[in-house]
Amino acid sequence: MRLRTAHTMKKVLFTNAEYANSLDQLDKLLQEAEQVPNADHKVLIYQILQHFDSIHREPLSRIFQAVQNYPALKEELVKDPTTSRLLTLYDIIAEEEANGHLDDRTIAFIPEDQVKMLSPQRKKDWLELGDIDSFENQKLYAKNYEKVNFLISRIGADFFAVQNQCDGSFLPIDQGRIEEHLLICPWHGCKYDIRTGLSVNQPDKKLVTFPVQIEEGGLLKVEIAY
Ligand code: FES
The missing domain is CATH 2.102.10.10 (Rieske [2Fe-2S] iron-sulphur domain)
Known part of the structure; x- marks a missing residue:
């Protein structure tokens, strides 16, 4: 009998089209969040987004740093429209580097300088x-x-x-x-x-x-x- 490990990953969680659709939904929600009239709620939304950003940005940049020594793997990541989109959103690669692998949508993501300015409060x-x-x-x-x-x-x-x-x-x-x-x-x-x-x-x-x-x-x- 073959045992499956509990950590077997599905190879594809989303198709590229589903991923693109998710980005569109996120962009729409971010634009709606911009219109929230209550300033406190708006600050809260941005703080949640900034925490999400922080917990993704740093490890993602470390992962990409780790693949620098594996050019074929790096190329595969940059060629994939989902990973290249994520890497550009987090300023890990420039849009030009992902050239040809991104669609032309623009997403209202939190700029890195604002993340630094409003980094999570710890003390x-x-x-x-x-x-x-x-x-x-x-x-x-x-x-x-x-x-x-x-x-x-x-x-x-x-x-x-x-x-x-x-x-x-x-x-x-x-x-x-x-x-x-x-x-x-x-x-x-x-x-x-x-x-x-x-x-x-x-x-x-x-x-x-x-x-x-x-x-x-x-x-x-x-x-x-x-
Ligand atoms: S009103 Fe304060 S910087 Fe514009």
Whole structure:
């Protein structure tokens, strides 16, 4: 009697056409996700996608690194329309390298630079920022901790901390201004409620906010996730 191992793999899980159809469905869903009106839900969707991206991108790039010494195998991977598509989506090979083996569809995938910018949060630290009296009212103070750029602002007796980067852009906003509870981006005028991070004039935009705390004696602390 021949025993089958529990790990016998089906040779083909999807045909090329089914794979292509799946890509089309993914693209459609990503475009629909762009239209989600609630900014928190949108952030959540992107965070889930970014975690999926991270857990695939690194091992995939290591696998491809490992096949570099096997030119025939590498060529087979690049020639296959499904693997070449995956390798280009994760920026492991350039589209030109897969030339002739890809169809002409474009997919709204997460660019690598954004993945780096919003890599999974692993740790949280409470950071001491000094005495509250060292912060002037309605001014913006740019700070950095563990590669997280953030802003501190004092409005009356309250303190707020938000990311120092306009949503959807790489531009910092520490040269912006505060009007009442609004933080106004210096570049194109996006207005954020500094208490919630939500934009009041562009509802799909939101800044990450960080918890702040004032210790007895006036020591200001902020909790940074990184
Ligand atoms: S960069 Fe902030 S509104 Fe454009």
